[in-house]
Amino acid sequence: MIPSSIIYLAVMLGVIIVWFVLFKRPVYEAVFISFLLLLTITGTWENVFVYVEDALSTSLLYSMVAFVAMSILLTKTKIIDSCIAVILSLIGRVTGGAGYTAVIASAFMGALSGSGPGNVMATGAITIPAMKRSGFPAHLAANIESNASYMGNMIPPSSNIVAAMGAFVALYPESNMTTGQFWIVLWGISIWFIIQRLFMVWAFCKYYKVKPMAKEELPNLKETLKSGWQGLLLPVIILLPFVLDYLFKSTLFTDRLGEAGAKYMSSSILLFIGGLASIYTCLIAKDKSQVTLPSVAKMFANGVKTIAPSIAVCIFGYMIGSLFGELNVADEMGGIISAWNFGKLGTVIAICAITCFMGMVIPGSSLVVIFGPMFITTLANVGCNPLLVAAMLPCICGVMCGITPPLGLGMYAGMTLAGSDFDKTFKNNMWWVAAQFVLEVAVLMNWLPILGL
Template identity: 30%
Template sequence: MPAPAFRKTLLSPAFVIGLAFVAFQAWILLTPQQPLFERPVHLTFALVLLFLTKPLNAPALPLWARRAIDGLLILATLGVGAYYLLDFQRLTTRMENVSPVFDRDLWAGVVLVALLLEGARRAVGMILVGVLAVFIAYAFWGNLLPGWLSFRGFGLDAAIEISTMTTAGVLGITTSTSVNFIFYFILFGAFYAAAGGGQLFIDLAIRIAGRATGGTAKAAVISSSLMGSISGSAVANVVSTGVLTIPLMKRTGVPGHRAAGIEAIASTGGQLMPPIMGVAAFIMAEMLNVPYARVALAGLIPAVAFYLALLLVVDLTARRDNVRAMTAAEVAAVDPILPRLHLLLPPLILIGALVWGYSAAYSAVIASVSCFIVPFLRRNTWIGWSALVEGLREAPRQAAEVAVPIASIGLVIAVAVQSNLALKFAGSLVTLAEGSIFLSLALAMVGCIIMGMGLPTVAAYIIGAVLFVPAIQNLGVEPLAAHFFIFYYCVLSMVTPPVALASFAAAAVGDAPVMKTSWSAFGLSLVAFFVPFSFVFDPAILWEGTAPQIAAGAAAMLASTTLWAIAFAGWCGRSLGPLARVLIGAAGLVAVIAPTGSLPWGVGFGCGWAMVVCVYVLARRGIAQERAIAL
């Protein structure tokens, strides 16, 4: 970073406030405070940073007017923060529905909700604001709706009390997760990228897979899975790795929309990949009241199955379409890996700290500190002050862009729970499905995908968990499996047309048609689309059961998704006809969905692999005959 830019960054208000944000989070990690002190201060920092780093974009207004509006919003945020600091003792000890609601409570609550709506708009767009507006309207005018949707509605006092004065609304589980988990893992991701870890992942993937058939696409999948497991954000992963991998794929013959689609689905899958996964995984741990390490362990087998199936599809389609591998010269142009291999230590330190028993937050902080120690183990990876400044600038900014939208989702939780909408919705879903677990799961799947279009994964997951998980659990499904089912489809909604945030980002990076990119990414996601059904019927896949049961479930999952991948790629030594693809795909689908070891699973698994072996043997014989004729 040039010296003038370096000084400008250090003196910018956003950097100074971001540094104070980091210092505050370090203090409460060492000296925990009351929830109604920690969470409002965290949210105040996040809102101020968001308004500073994402200024109002309204070209119709003059610049001074836009800056004045931003300034008023920041002052309003500070005012709300001061209200919570002065009154947190009263708010902590008051009795809900008994203690009075004062005028200052109403003013602060209304202003906070307005600030969150504007912050959510700037962070993720109008779709989330629309969802929030629907639930706010339902809170006041739910009595106007017919049937089971109807409820008496809240007055302003009750609405503000449950939404902003307790730990059940915007200061509830979502903000708690941001305070206690998400901030520290975002800090680690930003520090690791600044220390050169992201570039190492990309270069390592090229060295591993570049010379293989479809090597650039495989390198994109590998690097995005590695980086995605650290960043936990599909869009951020697309932007960080896609700027290199998409042009690289295009140079080796992969069409632009397909290259962007591969990057979009590979980056999206990073939210399923331990050790960090996505932001929603931390909230899942809070909702289930289990250690985050348990959630990460449960996600291991599905994530491996997802990426192996994706790699197989990429490989088979590259063979089908004759996509060239990278040349030896292109691979050799990548900086050597061995002199930088020690940069893999920070993620390993993170995993080791989690396994050793440290809390998730402490583990992330230890790994974050290591990011600025490990590079000095070898002279060639030394970093300067600019890397530290870059990490300290990016971490608070990224944390703010996550904290504000998920805090606003607390409004949805408060309304859905207090109005009994969640329970009534669960009952109606069971009635609609007439007690069929398959139909209930299918309806929940469709609901998650529709709801997730245009929403961040975490927002879609929280709403899905509130509305759909109770209904799935009422059918006898274990809580962990029910939450993972919803989580998985909310992740895949990032690449589901017509609104697919990860695909849109990849199309922009790769200068590719948006809808063609979206459909390409969605088509690639189908290789693992029905995997969540296996969670419900085979708990071993989520690491529940004995070691032999878990090993058998994992092997069956990988073999079953392989069948499904072969059918979608349409290649098995030679191009597959429509009938062969349908038959292998149907067998693979049965094997994926049916419980491991059951009769339907055995029939699907056996028939599918028998067809694959026959096709492959016939293909090899055909090639041998062609060679004999040529000779």
């Protein structure tokens, strides 16, 4: 007899595939319809408002809105363009410099926005033409940009990571894990994936004999620093509070604020950093007419189409997660995987393969919410570090979903900007997917040293 958890999962996947892939409707509609159908199949309509309340009662939704709104400000005020120009002026003169710039700039911007396709279109409009002018084939430029942009989904302060921390804290409340401590581990993991992408750029530059950018096309370093240095302080403003929380929570902050005060300060950092960075963005904007109250209100009103879908997907994902929690779907799935007796390496490979496949049709944020606790528990049972597994959830769920063909939205966004051939882009992208998969396994197996662990 087929386990009920498999049936529920098949129903959800089936609805999303039909509605999103065949009918080409928005993915948030598909997730919501699958929720309604699951309510009907399981006969749990009487608890629908319980699931809605569970989804809306988390402060993580505010954090997601705040950071996505901040990314809109950064894009509309052209501050990100200034940052990219500075990076390009510094490393564009080396062989493949435009590609390295794309990796660094897109990873940073992707971390702020948490939107892979949106980030490809925003930063790719600058980096892809620069890569093509310096000799990158169109299909390679598209894949560098899409893979770098989706890497932002796993780098703090991306809104995609908040559900991962929530899953870990729910399973291990005695750990007293702070946001700062969790983010340090995430940065430690992200460093390896940034290095991996930089190495891939270097290798492909050798293969395709890419040249440095022409001197006349490079931005002037002195001029770009003069006009864009203030934007380079944004990472400091965003990241410093979390670093200080990691370093001094148990010492200085506890001594000054008491244990309870230090705890609540740590938990509130994520709530105000997005707003603080947005205020700083308004202060350093060159065109002050863009950051008047009416202009900002209009900017956000026009950006609702950008914010609403990602937030809706998360809310509906939380609702399905609450429903599945009551039905013990994740626990049953974990039991099925554990019964395979694959051992540590086999289970790690299996989980990475499952998330790769499911991520083709289910948004990464929803995957983390619905199955994150099961992934943590299953891998912890075979000897993996549960904190490391939790910190890897945005990677194995949120990154692979956007780069894996045939439904990798990041690849298609990059192809649109680069004007690349599908077959060439697809074949080249498989190298990036394979490298991503191998590194995921290596990190989860704890074969590499990770900052913060």
